[in-house]
Amino acid sequence: MLAEERYKIILDLLEKNNSVKSSYLIELFGVSVETVRRDLEHLEKEGFLHRVHGGAMLDQINPKSIDFKIREKSHNQEKVNIAQNAMGFISEESVIALDNGTTTLEIAKLLKNKYKKLTILTNSILVVEELVNEPDYTIILLGGIVNTKDKSLKGELVENYINLFHIDICFISVSGISLKEGATEFEIDTIPIQKRLIERSGKKILLADSSKFGVVSLLKVCDLNDVDHIITDSNLKEAIYERYKAKGIDVIK
Numbered sequence: 001m002l003a004e005e006r007y008k009i010i011l012d013l014l015e016k017n018n019s020v021k022s023s024y025l026i027e028l029f030g031v032s033v034e035t036v037r038r039d040l041e042h043l044e045k046e047g048f049l050h051r052v053h054g055g056a057m058l059d060q061i062n063p064k065s066i067d068f069k070i071r072e073k074s075h076n077q078e079k080v081n082i083a084q085n086a087m088g089f090i091s092e093e094s095v096i097a098l099d100n101g102t103t104t105l106e107i108a109k110l111l112k113n114k115y116k117k118l119t120i121l122t123n124s125i126l127v128v129e130e131l132v133n134e135p136d137y138t139i140i141l142l143g144g145i146v147n148t149k150d151k152s153l154k155g156e157l158v159e160n161y162i163n164l165f166h167i168d169i170c171f172i173s174v175s176g177i178s179l180k181e182g183a184t185e186f187e188i189d190t191i192p193i194q195k196r197l198i199e200r201s202g203k204k205i206l207l208a209d210s211s212k213f214g215v216v217s218l219l220k221v222c223d224l225n226d227v228d229h230i231i232t233d234s235n236l237k238e239a240i241y242e243r244y245k246a247k248g249i250d251v252i253k
Contacts, residue, residue, distance in 0.1 A: 014058035021055040078209040078233035079103045085231045093117045094168045097197050100124035100152035101173020103207040125151040154189040162196045170201035176217035177208045184217035205229045210236040
């Protein structure tokens, strides 16, 4: 299980109960005392909780934004580097799709004042907020049910809306990359949207920092052979890179 997944579960428990015991988390996750201690220290440092003897209590912040804020802050420099590499695939007058991941949000930030004409499809309210003042861009917000936790739109309406478009390039953020299991994600309502974007796009690009390699998350997005490129950061070990290269998977770092 990824640290981000443990963070989300811890904060979900705190949202419901206002406190959680370390002993319960050790048993729940099947991890060591040190792992739980590091998790709670990390969340305390980020301002989500404060530690008490034997566990932790929730700080008074908006719980609906917790899980996205965790992911946004995690491996942030790596995500910036991935976004910079992704920019090389975008050209004038492209039609691109950005899902509601934290790495695609970094792409949106780099798109400001970059092109004279661009069409951007997204289900992320945060991406729209970044680009709404770009007069030469056509920004299409894929309408659906608002998910207040990550400020995105989800559901069948979004999936059906995607079917109206032919997309040049889609950029998909995932939480796990595995040669055996493919690209995986732990947000259940995100999977159908990612699958539909891949189906409707000419070029498909996965975004995953190096910590996601070898990780298998809850749900499968696609096989790695279903996409054209995987963009990661320079911290990916050479042995791992070569293993993927040997299987014909184009990894860019």
